[in-house]
Amino acid sequence: MPASTRRGLVLGAGAIAAMRLAPVRAGSGAAHRLVLAPAEANLVAPDGPATPVWTYGGTVPGPVIRARQGERLTVEVENHLPVDTTVHWHGLRLPHAMDGVPHVTQEPIPAGGGRFVYSFDLPDAGTFWYHPHLRTSEALGRGLAGALVVEERSPLPVDRDLPWMLQDWRVTREAALAPFGGFHDAAHAGRLGQVVTLNGSAAEALAVRAGERLRLRLVNASSARVYALEFRDLAPLVIATDGHPVEPHPPEGGRVRLGPGQRADLLVDCLGEPGSVASVIDHGDPRFAYGLVNLVYEAEAMRHEMAPMPPRLPPNPLPEPDLPLAERLVLRLEGGARGGLTREMAGRGVAWTLNGLSGHEGHHGHAVLATLVSGRSYRVEIVNDTAWRHPMHLHGHAFRVLSRDGAPLLRPEWRDTVLLEPRERAEIAFVAGEPGDWVVHCHVLEHQGAGMAGLFRIVA
Ligand code: C2O
Numbered sequence: 256m257p258a259s260t261r262r263g264l265v266l267g268a269g270a271i272a273a274m275r276l277a278p279v280r281a282g283s284g285a286a287h288r289l290v291l292a293p294a295e296a297n298l299v300a301p302d303g304p305a306t307p308v309w310t311y312g313g314t315v316p317g318p319v320i321r322a323r324q325g326e327r328l329t330v331e332v333e334n335h336l337p338v339d340t341t342v343h344w345h346g347l348r349l350p351h352a353m354d355g356v357p358h359v360t361q362e363p364i365p366a367g368g369g370r371f372v373y374s375f376d377l378p379d380a381g382t383f384w385y386h387p388h389l390r391t392s393e394a395l396g397r398g399l400a401g402a403l404v405v406e407e408r409s410p411l412p413v414d415r416d417l418p419w420m421l422q423d424w425r426v427t428r429e430a431a432l433a434p435f436g437g438f439h440d441a442a443h444a445g446r447l448g449q450v451v452t453l454n455g456s457a458a459e460a461l462a463v464r465a466g467e468r469l470r471l472r473l474v475n476a477s478s479a480r481v482y483a484l485e486f487r488d489l490a491p492l493v494i495a496t497d498g499h500p501v502e503p504h505p506p507e508g509g510r511v512r513l514g515p516g517q518r519a520d521l522l523v524d525c526l527g528e529p530g531s532v533a534s535v536i537d538h539g540d541p542r543f544a545y546g547l548v549n550l551v552y553e554a555e556a557m558r559h560e561m562a563p564m565p566p567r568l569p570p571n572p573l574p575e576p577d578l579p580l581a582e583r584l585v586l587r588l589e590g591g592a593r594g595g596l597t598r599e600m601a602g603r604g605v606a607w608t609l610n611g612l613s614g615h616e617g618h619h620g621h622a623v624l625a626t627l628v629s630g631r632s633y634r635v636e637i638v639n640d641t642a643w644r645h646p647m648h649l650h651g652h653a654f655r656v657l658s659r660d661g662a663p664l665l666r667p668e669w670r671d672t673v674l675l676e677p678r679e680r681a682e683i684a685f686v687a688g689e690p691g692d693w694v695v696h697c698h699v700l701e702h703q704g705a706g707m708a709g710l711f712r713i714v715a
């Protein structure tokens with residue numbers, strides 16, 4: 256069902272839908288259990304036909320895992336899917352052996368009951384997420400993704416803290432998932448769907464109260480869709496990007512832009528009248544804006560005066576790169592349709608290269624793009640020499656985004672995924688972390704699967 260018709264639903268389902276948006280606690284403290292299994296989900300409409308999906312813990316998205324900064328997180332994974340898997344903890348700085356990359360940091364967790372225990376400390380607070388790293392396009396496209404919230408030692412005083420997982424689905428007329436693996440998607444913009452869900456639901460309404468303060472934790476868990484969210488009649492403040500605090504500011508151009516893999520934490524004060532509605536509109540596809548969700552004010556206000564601004568989030572203990580001493584590297588993105596894609600590459604199922612090399616999870620393995628020394632600072636110029644957008648992600652690190660097309664950024668924010676427009680350049684800087692082979696790849700998962708992945712080898 257095209258999003259345009261789905262979005263025509265009336266608000267009647269709001270009350271129930273709003274409950275579904277409540278965060279699910281996967282249990283607190285020490286150990287979590289994550290069982291992967293097939294299930295069904297009502298993706299296209301709350302009472303619509305069920306879609307067969309793959310799940311963590313029976314639901315799409317998977318449970319919100321909440322932990323506290325400084326704690327140790329232990330997650331026991333049990334795989335009852337028909338395919339092997341791994342779990343990658345996107346954005347976390349963690350030991351290399353826990354990073355969840357098949358054949359690089361661990362062997363896959365076998366289908367039909369295989370187990371693996373992930374256990375690591377959490378140095379940083381913020382909004383992160385988890386997903387498989389094996390046949391990633393299909394695994395995420397079938398629903399495997401969940402939010403991982405690491406709370407600050409003293410969390411911000413808000414009325415509700417709501418993860419918003421954004422997922423994009425390509426479905427057939429019967430609401431089944433369309434077949435995976437087309438090379439056309441891989442060589443163009445990736446697998447774009449026709450149905451967007453918020454926390455697994457096609458629901459269109461979230462009940463709020465006048466005077467209420469929300470912390471929204473947006474996660475773009477879609478394969479390829481870039482969101483540009485307008486919060487109409489609201490004045491959201493961006494307080495963190497990819498988990499890391501920034502000076503609170505209104506979204507640039509009035510829209511919260513999120514490439515695949517990226518996150519944004521927003522502080523939203525519900526300042527409307529009881530009974531009114533505020534809409535969140537996605538302009539990510541310039542040809543086609545649609546309403547993502549409506550914030551529907553209940554009849555009773557929560558408070559009549561806004562609470563004072565909460566304190567700034569404390570920074571995470573990230574090592575600051577030494578810019579004057581940093582070694583310079585270049586990461587050149589090439590290939591793709593209307594670009595460097597050759598017939599010979601297509602014959603091998605490859606559409607993209609990084610510095611002339613292409614990596615294939617599984618078959619050919621990943622190529623080493625650069626060798627770095629742990630503890631040293633690096634500035635990497637990422638050059639997008641293609642006609643397409645690429646959200647470039649580095650595992651196990653956070654980096655500062657210094658400039659775009661040579662222009663220094665007003666706020667050199669910390670990120671783990673930087674979105675490059677066609678032909679754009681961006682410079683990032685970071686301190687090389689724990690020794691090991693850390694994956695760097697495009698988070699358009701079909702690009703990743705078609706060569707846009709390699710390794711930064713960090714040595715002691
Ligand atoms: Cu979100 Cu290599 O992954």
Ligand code: CU
Pocket residue numbers: 644645646697698699702703707
């Ligand atoms: Cu890409």
